[in-house]
Amino acid sequence: MKGLVIKNTGSWYTVKTLDGHIVESKVKGNFRLKGIRSTNPVAVGDHVEITKNPEGTALITAIEDRKNYIIRKAPNLSKQSNILAANLDLALLMVTVNYPVTSTTFIDRFLAGAEAYRVPVTLVFNKHDLLSDDEIHYQRMMMDLYDHIGYSCIEIQAKSGEGIEALKPLLKDKVTLVSGNSGVGKSTLINQLVPQAHLRTSEISEAHNTGTHTTTFSEMLELPEGGYIIDTPGIKGFGTFDIEPAELSSYFRDIFEFSKQCRFSDCTHTNEPGCAVKKAVEEHYIAESRYNSYLSMLEDKDENKYREAY
């Protein structure tokens, strides 16, 4: 029987079968996927084959090839990764200029990862109501920056629901992942989009003090207008993925544009002569924050920090 994985709670996976039944399933014994060392061989969004047991549960016996996926470092095991979700049409990256602060490095790493896995991203700026004039100004600058690079940006207030109507047409009939730091309002947004969802949310002070995330497992919900939306646990950061240093710039759209004019085709845009990227940074055609994010990812690769995980 075929089905879609809609929830992952540790060793159990909730599968929705084609005829609409919900079956709690486990992964068959030593079932492992080639190529990815992940804590979860199966992820939310996977299309799977299940075999039912007499007790009403099932075994996942096969998994269909993935179109794409989004991965993060496993929270405690640095050498392993955790697939947040698979087969995505869109990712919403929720950003808050404050409460909590979302860093540009975090945004850029997410965008580079999404480019590598071919997942389109829309940036959703939340908590407008909490921002000072200076912070609103800063947010505008960020929205201009990312819009210019080619990522659409939208501004909402998840708590009051303001701006959410504009988001709905983007999500219709798509599988959308919602990601971002812990406390930015991912579950709050999804509760607005799916009124019967009743996802748990909590004050960021509370979440931060205990160092825990309110949402601990990915979960897929059906949108009333058609399509699915996936709530995920907040992420602190991404590792790098297994790519060559000279390839990294191809995941930074703005940097990639200029890299075509570098003297050397394998230019890493650090110390090489005739580097068009460094020149573009000096002349402010490429934002310094973007270039710094690029360098920070390159540095990770030098140290071989997370390389084995990907």
Ligand SMILES: Nc1nc2c(ncn2[C@@H]2O[C@H](COP(=O)(O)OP(=O)(O)OP(=O)(O)O)[C@@H](O)[C@H]2O)c(=O)[nH]1
């Ligand atoms: N003032 C204000 N607060 C908001 C807004 N959106 C969300 N919040 C609050 O932010 C806090 C965190 O929201 P959550 O939805 O739990 O955040 P999350 O991103 O799901 O967090 P994790 O599950 O830990 O990753 C809650 O107290 C929300 O009520 C907003 O637009 N304005």
Ligand SMILES: [Mg+2]
């Ligand atoms: Mg949450």
Ligand SMILES: [Zn+2]
């Ligand atoms: Zn260069």
